[in-house]
Amino acid sequence: MIRQSKATAIGFCAIILWSSIVGLIKEVSHSFGATAGAAMIYTTASIFLFFTIKWKPLAEFSKKYLIFGALLMVSYELCLALSIGYSQNSRQAIEVGMVNYLWPTFTMIAAVLFTSKKANWLILPGILISMLGIVWVLGGEQGFNVSEMMSNIEKNPLSYGLAFLGALLWAGYCVVTIRISNGANGITFFFMITAAVLWIKYLFLFDQSSMDFSFSSITYLLLAGCAMGFGYAAWNIGIMHGNVTVLAGASYFTPVLSSLLSSFLLSASLGLSFWQGALLVCTGSILCWLSTKKSLKKE
Template sequence: MKNTNKATMIGLVAILLWSSIVGLIRSVSELLGPTGGAAMMYSVASVFLLLSVGWVRLSEFPRRYLVWGSILFVTYELCLSLSIGYANTAQQAIEVGMVNYLWPTFTIVAAILFNGQKTNVLIVPGFLLSVAGICWVLGGEQGFDLAGMLHNVRDNPLSYGLAFAGALIWAAYCTVTARIAAGKNGVTLFFILVSISLWGKYLLGGGGHMAFTGEAIVYLLLAAAAMGFGYGAWNVGILHGNVTVLAGASYFIPVLSAALSTLLLRAPLSIAFWQGSAMVCGGAILCWVATRARRTSGKPVID
């Protein structure tokens, strides 16, 4: 097998690992608590990243990337982990995770607005389809139902709000770092900063007992591996694999995530949820096609 094909396969493994994150974060949160569990996950994931990706000296990073990358990455990961951890039920955690998966669409729109990404008219139906898909998911078993959607959001505005904010923040991270990273990858440093932030919140918030049962340790290691090795595998795929294949495959993460989450959490999902998930994927793919149609060179927007 050619090195390019191997790297592409490694990148596809990253997509599978990322798709399991929602279910694994929720499982750890149920066993070790939303904040304590997240702090442990990012701490162990930081160790995995140090072993797989390695460490880069701070002096090698562009200063702007170091500052803005740290702020945006840390804020996003806090939003992601806590939105899932604070969900009232397993099903709500999956819904919250789906709201977070608006980030591919938001990233493309941000690249068009701020990075001069070329596009065509498909961007409009793509964006609208993604947003409609989230409304469909939040509407419950009835599909698009404004009253049902508002009821769901009011049941836990913190989780849904954090997930939506996270989608916007990750879009900003992708857009900003694409211009200022200068080819550097600060993911190991960023994960360490996330773990420090979570431990600070855990200690200042009164902490709480964490019971490290065998089940908790297994889920903790799986979640940390999915996070840490996922980023490491993606880096290999993007640098040495087929970027077009990987970018296209990444837009199917919402559906893969929902499928793995319902298996991990044993939370049955309605037909309307799957319809909404497909709409989110379809909208993101339309947005991607809209940018690919006018591109003449370079890498896909989300890399």
């Protein structure tokens, strides 16, 4: 049995690994293209997962979980990887990543709407603050500027749209799988499907682009695959054996940590208004989370 403190530390490693994903996906897409790069990342991650979480026979999973879990997870991963890969520059990649981090807020909304979980009044300001944070981030150096935000989105609606859709899909996955997974974890199988879909898209849907194999590109590929694969493996250990409350609270600061690591990896300069928006997204997510915790304590 893993000691709780050690398991919690491993869970923190997962948060750090996931926080590096945006920058690493963008670096890999620079060398291999959006689709091929993502396919190579998920292929590498699947290999890492196979040897860490290991393979579990599909017969041990419920059919509902395999169907709906795969549909939601694969769709989410496609949206995540391609939204970042299709971004036009480093700053935009980080902004797209921030839009994807609306998923904690959406998860709480979905949990309240579609499960027995209840929330108090804090969920309303939480939702509003999260959305305000995105407007602030996409408003550029002017901060809260709706017209500037719309102008930025119009420059690349595909990336921003995929990131927003991904946030909704992940919220759906979190809520649905809790009810139908029976504690099972099909992440290895889901990642294999994701890799296969991306390779099919690359090979047969005229999305082929040149590949630049070099020491640095292969290094970034291995790091991205490691961050994806080991991130899920480490999180699985953390939530099973560690302090779930501490890990859940820490995970809500992932947008800030992700932006920090991404700005370093991509050599992107982020102004004060961006960090203000990132903090607003985190604050809104935390308020949504607290709204459900408070209500539970009163029952």
